[in-house]
Amino acid sequence: MPDANQKPAAHLLVVEDDPAMLIALRDILESAGYVVSPAPNGQVALEILGRERPNLILSDISMPIMDGIELFDSVRRIPDAATIPFIFLTARGTREDIFAAKSLGADDYITKPITSQELLAAVRARLQRTDELLVAQLKAAYKASLRALANAIESRDQYTRYHVERVNAYAQAVARELAWPEDRLETLEFGAILHDIGKISIPEAILRKTGPLSKDEWAEMREHPRVGARMIEGIPYLAPAVPTIRAHHERWDGSGYPEGVRETAIPETARLLAIVDAFDAMTSDRPYHSAVTADQAHTEITTQSGRLFDPAMVDAFDRCYQRGDVVRILRTYQALDAGKSS
Numbered sequence: 001m002p003d004a005n006q007k008p009a010a011h012l013l014v015v016e017d018d019p020a021m022l023i024a025l026r027d028i029l030e031s032a033g034y035v036v037s038p039a040p041n042g043q044v045a046l047e048i049l050g051r052e053r054p055n056l057i058l059s060d061i062s063m064p065i066m067d068g069i070e071l072f073d074s075v076r077r078i079p080d081a082a083t084i085p086f087i088f089l090t091a092r093g094t095r096e097d098i099f100a101a102k103s104l105g106a107d108d109y110i111t112k113p114i115t116s117q118e119l120l121a122a123v124r125a126r127l128q129r130t131d132e133l134l135v136a137q138l139k140a141a142y143k144a145s146l147r148a149l150a151n152a153i154e155s156r157d158q159y160t161r162y163h164v165e166r167v168n169a170y171a172q173a174v175a176r177e178l179a180w181p182e183d184r185l186e187t188l189e190f191g192a193i194l195h196d197i198g199k200i201s202i203p204e205a206i207l208r209k210t211g212p213l214s215k216d217e218w219a220e221m222r223e224h225p226r227v228g229a230r231m232i233e234g235i236p237y238l239a240p241a242v243p244t245i246r247a248h249h250e251r252w253d254g255s256g257y258p259e260g261v262r263e264t265a266i267p268e269t270a271r272l273l274a275i276v277d278a279f280d281a282m283t284s285d286r287p288y289h290s291a292v293t294a295d296q297a298h299t300e301i302t303t304q305s306g307r308l309f310d311p312a313m314v315d316a317f318d319r320c321y322q323r324g325d326v327v328r329i330l331r332t333y334q335a336l337d338a339g340k341s342s
């Protein structure tokens, strides 16, 4: 009985003009569990592509009617087929042939004669690489939409543009200085992107107020970490960022909000974000203050080491600052900003 959790068999389009070779390829691939659509030339392959979307195309190069290079070229022009991985199967295997295939952007080539193990290994590797690429593309698209959403919320606040991107870039630099593992860097990234998402519930009149906030307004403002955390706690992919969002205004000495927790009771991602968020707030024009220089903001951060901020993290921030990493990030986004407004 088929395993319900098993992925559906990958579907391969195999294009080969030698009938014996085509049957052999088909047998090897089918006995490994793949679904195979055979085609004797590029023309037939294109007809199949008109009604099917294989996961991979394996094609001979020299064939009558339409050869492999021409087929590859045509496939790349079909919008939703252009990303199907393509492996050339070549008997010639000359340098020129391989060079032509590679320069066209073919993903791989196999030189005939080939053993069934080699064939299966190449197909498996290519399919796996494609899966990884798709996951990576999906993640990138996900993050881009999150950034767009976060920036839309920030824009109500009249922050300078790129607040979210800058905060994340500073945070990543400091986290790398602290040698954090990859998975924590990603949690930090989501936290950096989404930290102020709870501000969506705060009226613009409060966000843009230049004078001091009233007691009630301030109470509302102090809720944004909790609101943000509640907004995403039900989304499994983002849930790891919840502690960072909830605690990004907590302070080392317990003077922060909303809980007033202190020192290592504050998640480390939130302790780090607190530093870079403060640095970015100081170096940006806000409704209630104008920007200070990077050096002034850096001095303020180091002064608050062990008071508002975790001293070990301030040290790491300081090392990044002394190396010029922080200012480089600041300048990069200033240049981007200037480019967009001109």
Ligand SMILES: [Fe+2]
Pocket (backbone or CB within 6 Å): 195, 196, 224, 248, 249
């Ligand atoms: Fe915040």
